[in-house]
Amino acid sequence: MSLTLTPALQTPRPHLRTTSLLRSEWTKMRSVRSTMWTLVAMAIVVIGISVIGCLAITNSWATMSLGNRLSFNPTGFALKGIVFSQLVIGVLGVLVMSAEYGTGTIRATLTAIPNRPRVLAMKAVVFAAVSLVVGEVLSFGAFFVGQALLRSPAPHATLSQPGVLRAVVGGGLVIMVLGLFALGLATIIRHSAGAITSYVGTILVAPIIIQALPSSIGHPLMRFMPFQITNVMTSTNPSNDIGSAFSPWVGFSLLCLYAAIALVVAGVMMVRRDA
């Protein structure tokens, strides 16, 4: 090969390159404001809840009941925001895809990249990377900020205590996987409102319905709920804190399976339907 630079337009490669497609998706994601705003909203929720909660505990520890003091879990408490951020990451996961359909951008995208499963896969990879980084930064951030604000006599946690590192790392992981699940839903449903509604239905409404069922039916079902899986994953001592549950990593595998199913169905439907 000569080292002369020739204009790329004159020397087309025969195929689209994965690195180029990933870069393209990243440009698409970072070039709309909604991405930034949802991530900021998520940071406020996760860090804010940890700050407010831990300050309150420090201030009221002296007057708390013995039962409350005994059941206080400094890790789980600092990570409470993760539970709420499930909704925010769901909105982002939905918007990344539904905005393409809603605005017609998908037609431009698919004329540039006709292989539809590949478009979905590239988007999923870029979205997974962004949400994992943001999720871990926020989860660790919430943990450390929270522990720094917990003053004795209130107890605080360190990463070396049993289950703590898994809970903190797990906070970032569930954020990523839930976002991917939302991305899959949005590709299937194609409309922002519809996709967000079904996501919220799965995450928040389904557990409420299950709770309303007779416990003989509801109790065994509860551990399959993404909401329950997230609770378990971000708790240091799930068997104490939470009733019906799979162990953290079994639950997490199940969550990954949900996201994978949503994405595979999404890919098949993308191929079958007109753009």
Added chain:
Amino acid sequence: MIEVRGVTKRYKEKVAVKDLSFEVKQGVVTGFLGPNGSGKSTTMRMIVGLDAPDEGTATINGKSYADLGVPLREVGALLEAKAIHPGRSAFNHLWYLAQSNDIPRSRVDTVLDMVGLSDVARKRAGKFSLGMGQRLGIAAALLGDPGVLLFDEPINGLDPEGILWVRNLLKGLASEGRTVFVSSHLMSEMALTADYLVVIGRGELISSGSVSDFINESSGQFVRVRSPQAEQLATLLTGFDAVVVREDDGALAVSRLSAEAIGTYAGDAGIRLFELSPQRASLEDAFMELTRDSVEFHGHGTQSAPTNDTELLAQSVTSGK
């Protein structure tokens, strides 16, 4: 070169395109002409692989769209104005497309310049007028410097200056040897821009061929004649096998005889002529004539004015036409 072979597309009950076949050659502008709702956009979406035909095939340079290795370098398409995220800038819209197909950043600036959007390249596309959105769509089509170009109603929303610009752009692209396929529902526009025409109505091919053939075949030529002895002249010319029609202002529209012949016969018979002017039915008339049977809705005076084509079509369908 674009080849469409026996393509049929149904949306539920509605047949949008029916057994349509045609070719689009390189080096000329081929116009895709048909009334609103006749299936032009649907056909173009099938050519670029966005909609799948129920029957038949559409190929570009012998390959189906999905088999093009680096599509934007071979095909550029303007499908609908503003298929663009309103929150994304014009530059970023083009940049993500360019990145996916390994098109250098400098080319993004070049096409922005070509369509005259350089100054607003960093502005959010949601603030763009219809015409600016259309220009951005054209920039996206030109991005990969492709040999095959499709433009769906490119002059929609453009001012007269913009229309002239598009017309020259299309001709220039064709003269560089590219394949240029452009749709319109306006015959007059196609007559100025296109060399060849593919005419469809209700999803079916009505005619295809060069623009001049189309005009000659479908538009009756006639001679407009005014005379103080109109009755006498009409009788005379009918005797020479002419078809004579009296127009509203008293003039005669004479077909099947040339102006020279009419002048000679009238002179020989001592009939005075005040006007003797060869006419050609307007292109718009020719188009109307050709597609009359295929226009789905002719307008019923009593109905409230429909707001768009879809509604027009819906009405014609529900009224069992």
